[in-house]
Amino acid sequence: MSRPQRLPGQRPLARTLLLAAGWTLVALLGTFALDPFRNYQLALVAAYLCATAGLTVLVGASGQLSLGHAALMAVGGYGYALTSNALPFGGVARFVVALLAGALVSAVVGLLLGLAAARLSGPYLAGLTLAVVVALPAVASTWSTVLHGDQGVQTAFEGVPDALRRVIALEQWQAMVAVVVAAVVVTGLTVLRGGRFGLRMQAVRDDEVAARLSGIPAGRVKVLAFTASSVAAGLGGAVLCFVAQAVSPGAYTVGFSLLLVVAVVIGGLGSILGAALGSAVVVLLPWLIGRLTAGLPTDAAQRLDGNLAVLVFGLLLITVMALAPQGLHGALTARRRPIDEPVRTEEHTKVLVPTEEQR
Amino acid sequence: MSALTAPPREGAPRLAVRGLSVRFGGLAALDDVSLHVDEGEVVGLIGPNGAGKTTLFNVVCGLVRPSAGSIAVGGLPLASDPTRLAARGVARTLQGLGLFRGLTVRENVLAGRLGAHDPGADTQRQLDTLGLAGHADRPVGDLPYPEQKKVALARALVAEPSLLLLDEPAGGLGTDDIAALGDLVRHTAATGCAVLLVEHHVDFVMSVCDRVVVLDFGRVIASGTPDEVAGDPVVDEAYLGIEVTAS
Numbered sequence: 001m002s003r004p005q006r007l008p009g010q011r012p013l014a015r016t017l018l019l020a021a022g023w024t025l026v027a028l029l030g031t032f033a034l035d036p037f038r039n040y041q042l043a044l045v046a047a048y049l050c051a052t053a054g055l056t057v058l059v060g061a062s063g064q065l066s067l068g069h070a071a072l073m074a075v076g077g078y079g080y081a082l083t084s085n086a087l088p089f090g091g092v093a094r095f096v097v098a099l100l101a102g103a104l105v106s107a108v109v110g111l112l113l114g115l116a117a118a119r120l121s122g123p124y125l126a127g128l129t130l131a132v133v134v135a136l137p138a139v140a141s142t143w144s145t146v147l148h149g150d151q152g153v154q155t156a157f158e159g160v161p162d163a164l165r166r167v168i169a170l171e172q173w174q175a176m177v178a179v180v181v182a183a184v185v186v187t188g189l190t191v192l193r194g195g196r197f198g199l200r201m202q203a204v205r206d207d208e209v210a211a212r213l214s215g216i217p218a219g220r221v222k223v224l225a226f227t228a229s230s231v232a233a234g235l236g237g238a239v240l241c242f243v244a245q246a247v248s249p250g251a252y253t254v255g256f257s258l259l260l261v262v263a264v265v266i267g268g269l270g271s272i273l274g275a276a277l278g279s280a281v282v283v284l285l286p287w288l289i290g291r292l293t294a295g296l297p298t299d300a301a302q303r304l305d306g307n308l309a310v311l312v313f314g315l316l317l318i319t320v321m322a323l324a325p326q327g328l329h330g331a332l333t334a335r336r337r338p339i340d341e342p343v344r345t346e347e348h349t350k351v352l353v354p355t356e357e358q359r
Numbered sequence: 360m361s362a363l364t365a366p367p368r369e370g371a372p373r374l375a376v377r378g379l380s381v382r383f384g385g386l387a388a389l390d391d392v393s394l395h396v397d398e399g400e401v402v403g404l405i406g407p408n409g410a411g412k413t414t415l416f417n418v419v420c421g422l423v424r425p426s427a428g429s430i431a432v433g434g435l436p437l438a439s440d441p442t443r444l445a446a447r448g449v450a451r452t453l454q455g456l457g458l459f460r461g462l463t464v465r466e467n468v469l470a471g472r473l474g475a476h477d478p479g480a481d482t483q484r485q486l487d488t489l490g491l492a493g494h495a496d497r498p499v500g501d502l503p504y505p506e507q508k509k510v511a512l513a514r515a516l517v518a519e520p521s522l523l524l525l526d527e528p529a530g531g532l533g534t535d536d537i538a539a540l541g542d543l544v545r546h547t548a549a550t551g552c553a554v555l556l557v558e559h560h561v562d563f564v565m566s567v568c569d570r571v572v573v574l575d576f577g578r579v580i581a582s583g584t585p586d587e588v589a590g591d592p593v594v595d596e597a598y599l600g601i602e603v604t605a606s
Contacts, residue, residue: 004476004477004478004479004480005477005478005479005480005483006479007469007478007479008463008465008466008469196473196478199466199469199470199473200470200473202459202462202466203459203462203470205459205461206458206459206460206461206462207457207458207459207460209422209441209453209457210453210457210458210459211459211470212441212442213420213441213444213445213450213451213453213457214445214470214471214473215442215443215444215445215446215471215473215518216442216470216473217442
């Protein structure tokens, strides 16, 4: 049997893995050039990237809008924290097992939500996912013996492994771990989106009836897309818990959930590079604003703290949508893309029946 | 092997609809409709607006559940699930084109063949056949309407169906395009594919179809060759409001 042709937009797996390994190596080496605070910020960007990459594939490729991805991050965080605290051993093994547990729990929750999501669309799906994130504090309070209510769950400290302790600081270690997890998530999502499943997702997004008539099982595709996105968000939450050594419902509010959506829209819906840009904006913008307002009188700086960032996010969203509706990634690639010649009606061939040669 | 996935029975019509009825509340959209389409045959389904033509297609495709009746493809019952149609060799085009707007021409055609071993090669062949290869990597929305119609047809044909359902294929096309479409339909039927088409363009139906079935108010009011149907006074009455006088 001959080897099948590659599908449009599909890179060879080996090339994708090589590219991912190369960029990961660059990012890991980059941590040596950063101070501890910048490495902490890099770890946050990597953790957010897991969630935004999953969200951008879900919304951009499969057309399902989730306003509750913060809750799915929290699920991953709780899964990580509870497993980590229950394990009798420590070190990297504990981290890996707890991370996988976080992914598994978020996969189960994502699957259940996805089964409901497959029957909903538009505002109904947005409403369902929003309800999940709104319900999170109540869930944490109801099962307070396990989830410890508003206080959340503290996790055991995961320090730098002994072999590396002399070479790297804690923040750099955390950044490196976060970068590796984000690389795995991004690579997985890239492979998923580039192959047949990616085309199936986009077909379902554009016209569900036509997709089903083409033999694409729309319901299964939507459930799988939601589950994959949920696992990505859960891994982001687990990494965040690893960095902060705690998980609590207060960190995963409706506001944060909407911020994740803003990040993927600003970056460019459907683009994983755009999700990375959006995640960087979400982490760096409040910090930049904090730096700018630091020179103001204490009273004014305190009033602006937190509030100004929300205002700037709103203005940034409006500005990006007005100037570059495809987001930052779309604006960057549009400059490189040649302008296509329009197809003129008179040019199109009238010959529909195959010629002898074509037969 | 279940009855739904078994190979077709020899000699059985490609599509056999028996006593099909569909009710929407108090309205009978289809009432005891029976028809068949044989291998290599082109059958036209015509009738005034609201006659039940598209409803019949939707029932065959599993998009609407019938209240009575049966549908068989190749002599075997058809599952009421649109995603299984392609596996049974059934392809359908939609009235509103049903193209995937975010995808290129090539990806649109490819979507009709994703279950195959080498969908890329099959897609390229179909694009070449229909003269779409030059626009293959353009967004489908960039193409003029007749070309978009061709893309929808290419997506249906790429799976090499044994039963092709065309929902208003000539709608919105000019005279030259309709003539070319007629050639394509005849060529497709010549390969053994059974074609059932719903169409308002009566001249197109009469020139392309082997048989014509006329629906009115959900019932079959006439069927036969194009000449037989064209001379049927009941059809004139349904279409033109001409009263049939008793002879």
